[in-house]
Amino acid sequence: MTNFYDINKNEDLLKKQLRYVVANSPFYKKRFTDCKIDIESIQSYEEFRKIPITTKEDLQNYNEEFIAVRKDEIIDYVTTSGTLGNPVSFALNDADLDRLAENERLSFEMVGVRKSSVVQLTTTLDRRFMAGMAYFLGLRKLGAGIVRTGSGLPGLQWESIQRFQPDFLVAVPSFLLKMIDFAIENGIDYKNSSIKTAVCIGEPLRNPDFSLNSLGQKIKNLWDIELFSTYASTEMGTAFTECEYHKGNHSLPDLIFSEVLDENQNPVEPGKIGELVVTPLQTRTMPLVRFATGDMVKFYGQSCDCDRKSMRISTPVGRKKQMIKLKGTTLYPQQIINLLTAFQSLKIFVIEASLNENQTDEILIRIPNDFAETSKLQEHLQAGLKVKVSLEKTSVEKLAMLKFPRESRKPKLFHDFR
Helix, strand or coil: CCCCCCHHHHHHHHHHHHHHHHHHCHHHHHHHHHCCCCHHHCCCHHHHCCCCCECHHHHHHCHHHHCCCCHHHEEEEEECCCCCCCCCEEEEEHHHHHHHHHHHHHHHHHCCCCCCCEEEECCCCCCCCHHHHHHHHHHHHHCCEEEECCCCCHHHHHHHHHHHCCCEEEECHHHHHHHHHHHHHCCCCHHHCCCCEEEECCCCCECCCCCECHHHHHHHHHCCCEEEEEEEECCCCEEEEECCCCCCEECCCCCEEEEEECCCCCECCCCCEEEEEEEECCCCCCCCCCEEEEEEEEEEECCCCCCCCCCEECCCCEEHHHCEEECCEEECHHHHHHHHHHCCCCCCCEEEEEECCCCCEEEEEEEECCCCCHHHHHHHHHHHHCCCCEEEEECHHHHHHHHCCCCCCCCCCEEECC
């Protein structure tokens, strides 16, 4: 076991959180009693690991039992994006919103935002979306200028950039490509705009070896701005953010205790991939203990050129439940997405997973009806994945509906029907 998993490094905060949970959370009161867990006896990581994992199913099935404050204390209601199932309700009180602001203040400072900066937010604050609120609160606490354009509308984004001269953008990477396309089509000199940096959210930007993935490289080739990767979730209420060296996403150790575990729930060594399990610290309304995120990440340990002493992980290489076994090869959707994104002439696609008559995994990739390089794409995919996948031509209208379902806050490139 690596020495990184040492609860003494933030023992006071972790112990304080466990005491709060036992005293206030109906779900954990029952769980700790049933499992005969005495938190006062926990003095090491080995003892901490005796606490059972909390799953997404627990959060869905016993949602209100996780609420640890009076209902009249709750200020904000949000929901998860529902990537792996039905969205889960989450609630925050005043202390949680203050914590959320501090989380984003620290995260933005890590990427170089200062009080003198102007940051354009291309994210929504509505639709029960926690992140949009978090970015606003964090920037407000930092004292930076904020331009709230909201999601979509590339024309408004460029008009706002020209009007307010922001130096930072917060955006989903694929939306940056839409902004670039709009700028080219409308004669906007985007390469000489005020934007110097994009803080990228919602989609992976880098490979586990720190190099830009196909999406990140495509953006960089077209627009030479600095790209920062971030990773967060509603349940964590905490961001993992790249520093200036771009060698993994740093945790915020005063706000979260993190573990990366293998399939037997043992901690992985640096350089290995495992599931991220988190215990957010200083949360009040819906505290979680050893929550399994379902995200598979590469664990880098804590040594970084920036000298920060915090855990570093990759952005998710895949979802645990989305792992695909195709003809003996283990794949994650993101691997397929990276290969498809790298194929320059393919502008839109959707991936579907299903079970065949033998109850084994099958993959179907839907591509546009008028796509002319099917054979080359098939060779490109087979070289990258080491297995052959099926391609099916589909109308662009249907692909757009599948990629941007009305109920989703994010582009949905992978549909799992297993």
